Amino acid sequence: MHLTRHCDVQGSKVYLPIHVPGAAFSVGDLHFSQGDGEISFCGAIEMAGIITLNFRVIPGGLASLGIKSPIYIPGPVEPQFGPSRYIYFEGFSVDQHGKQHYMDVTVAYRQTCLRAIEYLRRFGYSDYQIYLLLGCAPVQGHVAGIVDIPNACTTLGVPVDIFGFDILPGAKVEEELKKDMGKCAFEKGVTEGKVVLEEAGRNSEVSFGGGMTYKE
Numbered sequence: 001m002h003l004t005r006h007c008d009v010q011g012s013k014v015y016l017p018i019h020v021p022g023a024a025f026s027v028g029d030l031h032f033s034q035g036d037g038e039i040s041f042c043g044a045i046e047m048a049g050i051i052t053l054n055f056r057v058i059p060g061g062l063a064s065l066g067i068k069s070p071i072y073i074p075g076p077v078e079p080q081f082g083p084s085r086y087i088y089f090e091g092f093s094v095d096q097h098g099k100q101h102y103m104d105v106t107v108a109y110r111q112t113c114l115r116a117i118e119y120l121r122r123f124g125y126s127d128y129q130i131y132l133l134l135g136c137a138p139v140q141g142h143v144a145g146i147v148d149i150p151n152a153c154t155t156l157g158v159p160v161d162i163f164g165f166d167i168l169p170g171a172k173v174e175e176e177l178k179k180d181m182g183k184c185a186f187e188k189g190v191t192e193g194k195v196v197l198e199e200a201g202r203n204s205e206v207s208f209g210g211g212m213t214y215k216e
Helices: 061-065 105-123 127-136
Strands: 013-015 031-033 071-073 086-092 140-145 153-159
16 A cells, blocks of 8 residues: 555654555655645655654554554644645535536545636636646645535645735736746647646546546
């Protein structure tokens, strides 16, 4: 299994169930910053580092702890990127074609990310820039509701203070005042990346890939 979480910091504890004899352990792929879900597949900010680990085998731990998958206790120092102000976006398990996907949190989270992309466009970002930002910024993703059958609900919290300007709804944004955010690098012959809501996600043909992709 590959565990990727933004809250595994100094002092964290992880309890790993061992289901096969002679199980091995490896560690790597350190991230300086990452959003919940790492939605752009390889979108986290990679880093070099030194990891110090201590292991203890708990005989009979599967039964005594009652676990089948990992559990973890985050360290006491959570990464902070400002005074913890967030703007949250919400999405449901209804895709951009109006099709309802019964309790599908993947579809819901994808729609939540699309809402964030649509909102942040107003500040001058391209769709691809926002997509990469949501993968590497310390966004907080949550399953907000599975009670309102048939719709699953997810939220995405974007930290306000990673930006050098106001992104809250009350901020004045005029076309002529949009900032020059530069451009992403594209393959030869491609100059722009954009979400087309009527087409995006259709069997991955024109979607971004990674966590924004799903099969119909």
